[in-house]
Amino acid sequence: MKLKLDIAPDIVAMMAAEVAAGERAVSAAIREAGGGLKSAWRGQITGAGLGQRLANTIRAEQFPKGKPSLSAAALVWSKAPVIVGAHDTGPLIRSKNGFWLAIPTPAAGKSTRGGRMTPGEWERRTGLRLRFIYRRRGPSLLVAEGRLNTKGRAVASRSKTGRGLVTAPIFLLVPQVKLPKRLDLARDAERAHDSLPGLIVANWVEGRTG
DSSP states (O other): OOOOOOOOOOHHHHHHHHHHHHHHHHHHHHHHHHHHHHHHHHHHHHHHTHHHHHHHTEEEEETTTTSSOOTOEEEESSHHHHHHHHEEEEEEEEESSOEEEEEOOOOGGOOOTSSSOOHHHHHHHHHOOEEEOOOOOOOEEEEEEEETTTTTTOOOOOOOTTOOOEEEEEEEESEEOEEEOHHHHHHHHHHHHHHHHHHEEEEEEEEOOO
């Protein structure tokens, strides 16, 4: 007597198909989680009033590229890590040379180079000299004699009589400043991580029924 066993369908083929479905599901889940985290971080940055330009420094990339894998991973990062990291941690900032940090007042105006106005740039731009005023209580000051224009910025006075001349505080001088924490990037990263199992299952089921 001869016995013959035929297995239908082919178990090897079924397992291979299931592994391929798993690779597609994991890669799709990683792609969704990484893209969602990028969007969430960008939303935090714009929501904190830090601007779209800084938000656009958040990038996302998936590995391996162009190939589904059970070991797929996503990297989400910023091209301006120092700035974003500072707003995420709220560090204590001290002057590099151990003296003062110059914090511009509204009378200083904005830097033409982008970023924060410095005393040297302000003097070159306005042609006015800054004068140091020490205060025992509260921050010391750098002031200048001039007039305030319609935008509240200190400019040189053209009056020969001294009319409208004021002594305007241009910079506050402090030994250190605590940057407020305006972002919570870890919160969104944890949410993205926690969403992965559900995304994998959803994409696996969709691959079976699609």
